[in-house]
Amino acid sequence: MNTGTETDETGALAGKRVVLGVTGGIAAYKIPWLVRRLKTEGAEVQVVMTESAQQFTTAFTLSTLSGNEVITGTFPQHDTKLVRSRTWHVDLGRWADCMVVAPATANTIAKLASGISDNAVTTLALALRCPLLVSPAMDLDMWDHATTKSNVAKLQELGYVVLPPDSGELASGLRGAGRLPEVEVIVEAVDRLLSHASRDLEGVKIVVSAGPTHEPIDPVRFLGNRSSGKMGFAIANAAAQRGASVTLVSGPVHLQTPRNVRRIDVETSRQMFNAIAKESKNADALVMAAAVADFTPAKTASQKIKKEKLNSGGLELHLTTTKDILGSVAENKNGKVIVGFALETENGLANARKKLKSKNLDLIVLNNPHDEGAAFGSDTNVVTMISSKGAATKLKKMSKFDVANEILDRVAPFVKKRSGRKNGRH
Numbered sequence: 470m471n472t473g474t475e476t477d478e479t480g481a482l483a484g485k486r487v488v489l490g491v492t493g494g495i496a497a498y499k500i501p502w503l504v505r506r507l508k509t510e511g512a513e514v515q516v517v518m519t520e521s522a523q524q525f526t527t528a529f530t531l532s533t534l535s536g537n538e539v540i541t542g543t544f545p546q547h548d549t550k551l552v553r554s555r556t557w558h559v560d561l562g563r564w565a566d567c568m569v570v571a572p573a574t575a576n577t578i579a580k581l582a583s584g585i586s587d588n589a590v591t592t593l594a595l596a597l598r599c600p601l602l603v604s605p606a607m608d609l610d611m612w613d614h615a616t617t618k619s620n621v622a623k624l625q626e627l628g629y630v631v632l633p634p635d636s637g638e639l640a641s642g643l644r645g646a647g648r649l650p651e652v653e654v655i656v657e658a659v660d661r662l663l664s665h666a667s668r669d670l671e672g673v674k675i676v677v678s679a680g681p682t683h684e685p686i687d688p689v690r691f692l693g694n695r696s697s698g699k700m701g702f703a704i705a706n707a708a709a710q711r712g713a714s715v716t717l718v719s720g721p722v723h724l725q726t727p728r729n730v731r732r733i734d735v736e737t738s739r740q741m742f743n744a745i746a747k748e749s750k751n752a753d754a755l756v757m758a759a760a761v762a763d764f765t766p767a768k769t770a771s772q773k774i775k776k777e778k779l780n781s782g783g784l785e786l787h788l789t790t791t792k793d794i795l796g797s798v799a800e801n802k803n804g805k806v807i808v809g810f811a812l813e814t815e816n817g818l819a820n821a822r823k824k825l826k827s828k829n830l831d832l833i834v835l836n837n838p839h840d841e842g843a844a845f846g847s848d849t850n851v852v853t854m855i856s857s858k859g860a861a862t863k864l865k866k867m868s869k870f871d872v873a874n875e876i877l878d879r880v881a882p883f884v885k886k887r888s889g890r891k892n893g894r895h
Contacts, residue, residue: 480511493521572606680720698722
């Protein structure tokens, strides 16, 4: 008889190991159905609960459905006088292919964003070595609160994947965003996350650039652009989750460094040129997502330029072109894969193909900030991938993390071959 708890060796999650962190929201009553569905899709499930989560569903129920013991506290219960040391959070952090926190309350999200580890779920999250999916569920006003929005943004910057809550009737009787997504939606999100969690870039060295550059006019003013750096940070995050050794060269941005990423901060185009030239020498791939300034002031004033000292014609700036980072690296390519970006507002395909050819790139990513979902600072993007042979593939609007993985899917076959040759593997 099929009780719904057996694993399916042919399911979408066959052989995958999922840790499910349950926290104290009313939506926790749905978690037994989530455990059952994960199991029927072939996953092995280990449940970790906070104390407040046990007010809404029981450890006994989740243990029965998962077929494993449920961890309910940071410290083990001692039913005898025997004291046994156990670093369960380290063990599970290494065991899991991914962790899901559902429902993720506003309290838990705040703790994860701040690195607080005062219960079993948040303690495990800090020890985790695999991707983490956060599925928020709370009342409308809590979800809309500026602090919650800020904490969610921090989680995304740190490299956690956040599944937006559904809209509908809430436990309070209000209607709006805050519902835990349906079980099928969460399972599909886990499947998507794990499809890029194969560690297929182990042993590969990737350099990623991100953000704008600031070209100083005087000690106070600079020339810059609207780049937020989010696309480059998403690429660095995705590459690290897939096992790559990632160096992120970033212009001035206000973003958290993704987990397991080495970061180098620069300000000017010249500083970025020097950093990229140095870091890419022994890299297998360079993904140039930074919006490097094309022009820089020919001369920088040593003191602040005072408005009252200018003539009636205003301030005249003499600009010079900046160093061509992509062109320089391509001249000394040495077998590495080079990906460029083309932000165009007109004649996009023609301009991107021209840049692809002139810079000797393996792939170029075209986007237009006027497209819906591709604006500066957005968490989504709409891009067209153009290969070295000129074939163009336009992707639908998706999160920048998903765009990052689409880019890496195209890079991976080439960098793995290069990395294998470099290490003497055939």
